[in-house]
Amino acid sequence: MSEHSASRPHQRLTRQDLRTLVLASLGGALEFYDFIIFVFFAAAISHLFFPPGMPDWLQQIQTFGIFAAGYLARPLGGLIMAHFGDKLGRKRMFTFSIFLMAVPTLLIGLTPTYETLGYAAPILLLLFRMMQGAAIGGEGPGAWVFVSEHVPPHRVGLAVGMLTGGLTGGIMLGSLMATAINTAFTPAEVSAWAWRIAFLVGGVFGFLAMYLRRFLHETPVFEEMRRRAGLTRDLPIKQVLRGHGRGVVVSMLVTWMLTAAIVVVILMTPTLLQKLHGFTAAETLRGNLAATFALTVSAMLVGALLDRFGSVKVGVTGSVALIAATYGLYTGVATRPDLLVPLYAVAGATIGVIAVVPYVMIHSFPAPIRFSGVSFSYNMAYAIFGGLTPLLVSGLVAVDRLGPAHYVAAVALIGLVTLVANARAMPGLSAVPAGAENAAR
Template identity: 80%
Template sequence: MTEHRVPASPKSLSRRDVRTLVLASLGGALEFYDFIIFVFFAATISHLFFPPGTPDWLGDLQTFGIFAAGYLARPLGGLVMAHFGDKLGRKRMFTFSIFLMAVPTLLIGLTPTYATLGYAAPVLLLVFRMMQGAAIGGEGPGAWVFVSEHVPPGRVGLAVGMLTGGLTGGIMLGSLMATAINTALAPAEVAAWGWRIAFLVGGVFGFLAMYLRRFLHETPVFEEMRRRAGLARGLPLRQVLAGHRRGVAVSMFATWMLTAGIVVVILLAPTHLQRLHGLSPAETLRGNLAATFCLTVSAMLCGWLLDRFGSLRVGVAGALAMMGATYALYIGAGLRPDLLVPLYALAGATIGVIAVVPYVMIHAFPPAIRFTGVSFAYNMAYAICAGITPPLLTLLLALDRLGPAHYVAAVALVGIATLVANGRAPRSLAPEPAPAGGHAR
């Protein structure tokens, strides 16, 4: 298929476009808060939801196993919602995903512990966590497709950048909530009831975000496909796998780079830096907050740059910067612990390059199967890569104290190779013109 170049002069965003971007980004931040808050209270949950006397290592393993179950549920949930998103409409699934997240988050905050329910407590926790995973599997891909199909072609980068910034902002909200609870309450109070606040607030946030999405409209691209009777026929996934394997491969390799930045630098680096350099949790938390804030802002900036310079130049420059900043963080935190916060902030800023990933993915698939293509590639890659990264880093750290930085560098090089192979000209996001005298198929 011949690809179409995006117009060189981007059009201005209308007031409706701006409202769509703001509401979508806010909803994404609230939903990612719900998904990520679990990890900040993992130690407390492990003591409350498993039998007394369970060794700490086993309790942690069980708790993080339940956390990981959320990632394993992502592909299935994402595919189901993407299927109906391509068939019935983007907005319906975009709204349903946040409902599916709000309910289990609220229920986790209300679930009795092992002392009351026995083994039913961790089973319920597992079920609720898998519901959260299914919801987040549809949220990210659905949100990127939704906003990209709303804005003018020359503003797609800004749209996915703002949305990506909103999603990462949810991680920052989770970190701030955990900090506030642990600062305001004594450890015994956190264990007794304080941890529940984070989940109850998250559930309320979710229903608020669902309400706000009532004011959004279906995407013009989907409405045009429906008008032309150009919606996907049969199983969208079958069409993705049969005719768009290259798009799937490009999207999965690009997502691998995204997971390296988020999982290694944002989620796991605080633990690594504490163990490698003896830094306190408070020090690494301050650095992590700075990094997440800079990531949120830089993702939006990266999106703006994408509309002007394209995915190749922005992606290659950003990936190289991420490599250098990750090495600077892991080396500099040991040599100059007093510079941890600025070093971590710099690393977070370079991870804003992940905005190139949704930009590449949404251009890799035609409109009729775009939601399914993005969801399948992104969630499969995230489940695999995010699943293997923690144990792999444990092995690498046993061999080399810079193992995590080496891993990020290697994956960034894969990302660069992927962007180079993908080329410069993205596919048009609009439906293909209908044949004369008939409907688009």
């Protein structure tokens, strides 16, 4: 048990706590912007970084393959940073992850195209994208662990909710940047050079976030473990796999729910609605912005509810709401296309239930191996399920127009059952007395 946790069971958030949450959330938003901005300019990149005689469909496939490589690099990067985060300190890795993101983002914006470098251009693009993936693999888990260990035990939900809102806010920043560039410049200018602005600005964002993190302090939980020589002497990941199998499985299954909600409803739905119901890109972009904004706000509200009601009650209620809102979106726009924005915003608000995921993971692993446990579970689940989701949903759409909603509903039910079935075996999943919470920490 940490002295920090034991001494602050019911204390309110201090000014220092709030400062830490705000800086961490802002940094998370800026870093996630760097990771996601690639997808908004995939069309321009595909024409510039591959041979001009290559068919458009093959250029696009290879470009999205490079985008996907960032996801494949997440587990390795997350595992390495988590190892040193459990050994050397949370803050060091928390700062390093944003440096590892800022550098390749800036370099993508400066890299010459195929016309200048030949096949070296897409190879460099792949290398930089994998560096981004390694960085984001350490950022999410590291940020959740960092903020959860800075606040009193009964404010962990609010902390991870704010951080989750910051991460999803990065998607909104990317969407706004893409909208601004496509509005200010002609399509020809965007394809020729203006797309680089998004990456150059992203690199600057990254270095700004790294500077801001200089003002953060190491977590009291880690400092206490170091003072008492309580740091793990073994490989952290070895202890995770050997003694916390249930925590890994539960964490991966609830992360699957997160990937379904984000990948399907936020990332894929704009394109799906254009194909299924003939919406224009501008119309779906407005809806997507409304949904992402609602998600950012609701994630913070869900975090506060977690501290009061625990993950089981909040997770069950939120999962049911997510299922209903996703079906409402896909059935509603078919008959009332004028309601796209409000229906999409409601669906986005229900995705705030994903704040349950870091809350569950934080309570699934003890402090000495927490970073490694959270990182392994989250990144492995995202690599597997995040990669399979687009393929599965694309196949379902070919059979049923409600296929995306069916998929989200099925995965949300899996997350719901996981929470309920493991509530007794893992007391930290539900609202618990301060003493039990402290013991878990």
